[in-house]
């Protein structure tokens with residue numbers, strides 16, 4: 001079994017938030033991190049912070065909604081690191097929140113779909129051949145409690161995260177007889193830039209539903225992510241792990 005110290009991980013959305021926390025945690029375990037994000041400035045700033053700490057981190061600016069860009073980025077990554085072990089996809093968008101279904105603009109719905117679902121599909125498709133070639137892989141998509149329960153005021157987000165959970169259920173079974181697992185994680189509120197950008201009443205609505213009555217910490221997200229993508233987590237695929245402070249007990 002390959003140890004973390006010999007592994008390479010693509011982490012999408014690693015410039016900030018949950019993706020950055022996961023990248024830092026895994027880099028600390030010796031994983032070579034290849035960070036993808038569409039925000040080039042934030043990516044460069046994160047790269048500098050990792051370099052200051054002596055952590056392995058290379059980065060590529062890529063928008064995962066674009067098929068050609070995704071294929072080119074993954075090809076470039078594989079040229080530098082032919083054995084790819086882990087994909088963690090943390091790219092996500094809430095779209096407009098705090099509004100009712102009849103107020104959602106179709107363009108905004110489409111944009112959220114392109115990031116949360118199409119991007120997840122494109123990234124998964126692009127990395128699978130390299131993982132199949134070595135019969136090993138850990139793919140993790142960060143979905144959301146909104147995809148399980150549905151959050152009022154977040155229709156596009158809830159629908160596309162539910163779609164992502166369904167995608168993982170299906171894709172996990174496709175590769176269940178290989179060494180590749182494909183799972184999702186469904187956090188409730190973890191305080192990041194994404195949450196800071198939402199209206200206060202929307203954040204209160206979500207936090208009030210958490211039985212622990214607090215938001216999750218980035219370190220708590222990174223810890224569960226490390227376990228899911230580890231070699232030890234080998235008998236679970238197509239599953240959506242919980243990170244909701246007791247909100248989801250199913």
Ligand SMILES: NC(=O)c1ccc[n+]([C@@H]2O[C@H](COP(=O)([O-])OP(=O)(O)OC[C@H]3O[C@@H](n4cnc5c(N)ncnc54)[C@H](O)[C@@H]3O)[C@@H](O)[C@H]2O)c1
Pocket residue numbers: 012013014015016017018019036037038039042062063064065089090091092093094115119142143144145186187188189190191192193194195
């Ligand atoms: N923070 C929470 O409370 C929470 C709760 C449940 C689920 N999630 C999910 O966890 C994931 C990470 O959330 P976060 O709070 O860290 O978000 P964030 O907004 O802080 O970070 C997301 C990163 O993804 C990048 N990104 C967005 N679209 C992209 C694209 N098309 N291509 C490449 N990069 C792109 C952004 O530039 C950003 O750096 C998201 O999928 C989010 O939906 C977050």
